[in-house]
Amino acid sequence: MTVEYPQLQLYIAGEWVDGGTGQTAPVIAPATEEILGHVPLATAADLDRALAAAATGFPLWRDTPIVRRTAILRAAAELLTRRADRVARVMTLEQGKPFGEARGEVLRVADALRWDAEDARRHYGRIIPSEPGTVLSVRHEPIGPVAAFTPWNFPAGSPMRKIAAALSAGCSIVIKASEETAGTAVELVRCFAEAGVPEGVLNLVFGEPAEVSAHLIASPVIRLVAFTGSVPVGKLLAVRAGREMKPTLMELGGHAPVIVAADADPVAAAKRAAFAKFVNAGQVCTSPSRFLVHHSVFDAFTDTFVAAAEAVVVGDGLHEGVTMGPLANERRLKAMDEFVGDAIARGATVRTGGHRLDRPGYFFAPTVLTEVPLDAKIMVDEPFGPLAPIVPFTDLDEALAIANSLPYGLAAYGFTNSAATAERLVTGFEAGILSINHCGGSVHEAPSGGVKESGHGKEGGPEGLEAYLVTKRVSHKLA
Ligand code: NAD
Numbered sequence: 360m361t362v363e364y365p366q367l368q369l370y371i372a373g374e375w376v377d378g379g380t381g382q383t384a385p386v387i388a389p390a391t392e393e394i395l396g397h398v399p400l401a402t403a404a405d406l407d408r409a410l411a412a413a414a415t416g417f418p419l420w421r422d423t424p425i426v427r428r429t430a431i432l433r434a435a436a437e438l439l440t441r442r443a444d445r446v447a448r449v450m451t452l453e454q455g456k457p458f459g460e461a462r463g464e465v466l467r468v469a470d471a472l473r474w475d476a477e478d479a480r481r482h483y484g485r486i487i488p489s490e491p492g493t494v495l496s497v498r499h500e501p502i503g504p505v506a507a508f509t510p511w512n513f514p515a516g517s518p519m520r521k522i523a524a525a526l527s528a529g530c531s532i533v534i535k536a537s538e539e540t541a542g543t544a545v546e547l548v549r550c551f552a553e554a555g556v557p558e559g560v561l562n563l564v565f566g567e568p569a570e571v572s573a574h575l576i577a578s579p580v581i582r583l584v585a586f587t588g589s590v591p592v593g594k595l596l597a598v599r600a601g602r603e604m605k606p607t608l609m610e611l612g613g614h615a616p617v618i619v620a621a622d623a624d625p626v627a628a629a630k631r632a633a634f635a636k637f638v639n640a641g642q643v644c645t646s647p648s649r650f651l652v653h654h655s656v657f658d659a660f661t662d663t664f665v666a667a668a669e670a671v672v673v674g675d676g677l678h679e680g681v682t683m684g685p686l687a688n689e690r691r692l693k694a695m696d697e698f699v700g701d702a703i704a705r706g707a708t709v710r711t712g713g714h715r716l717d718r719p720g721y722f723f724a725p726t727v728l729t730e731v732p733l734d735a736k737i738m739v740d741e742p743f744g745p746l747a748p749i750v751p752f753t754d755l756d757e758a759l760a761i762a763n764s765l766p767y768g769l770a771a772y773g774f775t776n777s778a779a780t781a782e783r784l785v786t787g788f789e790a791g792i793l794s795i796n797h798c799g800g801s802v803h804e805a806p807s808g809g810v811k812e813s814g815h816g817k818e819g820g821p822e823g824l825e826a827y828l829v830t831k832r833v834s835h836k837l838a
Contacts, residue, residue, distance in 0.1 A: 364449060367398045367541045369405060369565065370548050372412035373558025378566070379405050384538050389455040389685040389721045390675040398541040401566040403574055409533045409562040410580045413504035416531040416559025421501050423557070425480055425529075432476035432526060435554035439469040439547065449542040450514050451676040455684035455721070456639050458676055461515075468519035468547075471803035472527075475823065479527040482824055494835040499828040501529035502606075503582030506575040508568070508596070510588045511687050512642040512743075514540035517587045517610075518547055520818045522561060526551075528827035530583070533562045535571045539688060568592075576600055583608065583826060587644075589741075590767075590812050608826040609814035610644070610807075612741040613769025616762035617647045617798070618784060620755060620775035625656035626663045628774035628796075633667035633747070635772075635798030637683050637725050641745040642691065644813075645770035647798050648742050650749040651758045657751045661729060664747060665710045668725040671745075673716065685721040686744060692721045695744045701736040702728050702748065712745070733761060741767065755780065759787040768811035772798050 367386070368375040378399035385394045401409070420428065439446065447461035454461070482499055489495035505525045509517035518536045525532040536544035548563045564571060576584055576599045584600040586593055587610040600607045619628050632647050641648070652660045676684035686692050692715060699713045712726030723745055731738060731748040738748060752758040762771060770792040773784035781795050791809040792801070801807045806820035816826045 363445070364395045364452060365542050365545045367396050367545055367565075369399055369401055369409075370545075370552065370561070370563040371405060371409045372562070373552070376405075378402060386453055386539060386541055387688070388452050389687050390677070392719055392721075395453055396542065398538045398565045400538075401564040401571060406533075406564060406566070406571060406574045409564055410504070410575065410578045412559035412562050413531040413533050414580045416557060417501075417504050419557055420526070420531055420560045421529040428526070428529065429476045429480055431555045432472055432523070435550045435556070436469040436472040436476075438550040438554055439465060439472070442546065442550070443469070446515065446543060446546045448677065449546055450540065451684070453540050453542050454511060454514050454687050456676050457681050457684055460639060461676070464513060464515050467803070468515045468523075471519060471819070472523040474803045475523040475527040478821060479529070479824060482821070482828070489834070492837050494837065496833045496835070498831045498833060500831055502827055502829050503530060504580050505530050505532040505583045505585055505827065506572070506581045507532055507534040507585040508572055508588065509534065509536050511537035511539040512639060512644075514543035515547060518544050520823070521585050522547070522551070524818065524823050524827050525585075526556065526561065528824050530827050531560045533564060533575055533581075535564050535566065535568065535575070538565045538568075541565055572596055573599065576603065576605065581605065585826065586610070593814060606826065608816035608818070610816075610818060611769075611809060611812065611814040612743070612767065613644050613809060613813050614649060614741045614765055614767045615645055615647050615770040615772060615790070616649045616651060616788070617772040618755070618758045618762060618774070619650070619652040619656060619660055620773070620777070620780050621653040621655050622776045622780065623653075623656060623774035624776065625652070625659035629660045629663035630667055631797050632772070632774075633664045636747050637668070637671050637745050638800075640683050640686055640723070642687055642743050645792055645801070646743070647770075647772055648746070649738060649762070650747055651752050651761055652749055654751040654753055657749070661710065661727070661749050664749065665727050668711050668727050668747070671725045673722055673724065675720070683725065683745065686723055687721070689721055691744050692723060694742075695723045695726075695746065698737045698740075698742055698744070698746055699726065699728070702731050705732050705735045707731040707735065707748070739765065755783065759784070763787075763789045766812040767809070769809040769813035770794070
């Protein structure tokens, strides 16, 4: 399959430009370790131009009639839909996920953009009964220019969720997408530019992440800081934003527990959970990652899970039939070795996988571990990779206590055939996203977001626009 990798540039004030100093970073194909291109790194002067553009673009976009704004955003969604194959190939090249997964992601984000654009038209304020002669109303207005930072695991999904919500709400945005998946971000922004988003409304930068975020967050132009990524970086950015009294939207990591109750169908549960585990090679913030299985169904669940892991076809995501690509970068490969090494040192058994594949590229075998102690690193830190530790339990309350014992609170999954047990799980899990009897992915009609250290604020659903709006109370005496 031939793939044209895009020219990587910054998009500032309606122009595609190279970074001021000419400094770049290489983008590496995880399936081959070859260099795909070079991403320009923004200087402070580039960032200042992006900020000035967002400051000018904001009132222009806010005051554009909403019907016109929606039409432009829908046109961008149509362009993206038409280019789905090309954008998906770029994504697979630079991130590694199988082409089918990448294509599905592109089509879903185009639909998410349509959904947000339409939802903004119905995001009504309200009139509150008041004294005669006084109109008391509540209005929602766009918060202002947004600074957004997105990671490499969903190269289209993460940036689009922020761009779609910001632009639908009437905000301008400066987004620093991941330097490691810059090509997909460039393709997305091209669609908006060609659809007629006015200059300055959407600005795309790349650079040294810590420098870019410090610079943008400190600027008085920025009114909201939106981030998707790890908990430690999220905390760092939230502290910086707090110093400036700026609100934040934080979509951070998770370590999703899966509880398989005694009355669940262990074979069906294992098949569904294993499928979800190896999507995007486990590099998903909601990936099922701690499997707590009632001892009475433990063997049936584990045997089925191991068989499903061994049936995963690992390879270059551009090749037909591949169901799991490489890890996205070398850091994840090293992290997998550490998780597995630590678990083995503490007495775990590797039921399948547990090692890097002997070929070029960042490939790691789908891995199942049993006899894993609860204090092993894999049971405590987010694995963000194709590792499945399976642990037996006896008592449901004990399983829930283990599930809730970490500071994360993003996704949680339960398998049971009892309505009463399902309700115990639904009320007992400390998590923002719950699925019972499956490990479903997110849909844009419903909000996604975590509790505890997994973050705050929602993306998707009518709630998805809230972070991008401010509420104004207006009391108007008519005479
Ligand atoms: P990392 O924590 O250094 O980076 C995560 C993301 O944050 C990257 O896109 C990076 O460019 C960005 N980033 C880092 N420092 C930043 C800063 N000071 N300002 C702005 N952006 C910054 O680690 P990594 O190796 O890229 O990813 C590893 C871990 O990150 C994973 O183990 C996982 O826990 C987490 N992660 C979570 C998500 C998610 O969807 N919640 C996505 C990617 C990574």
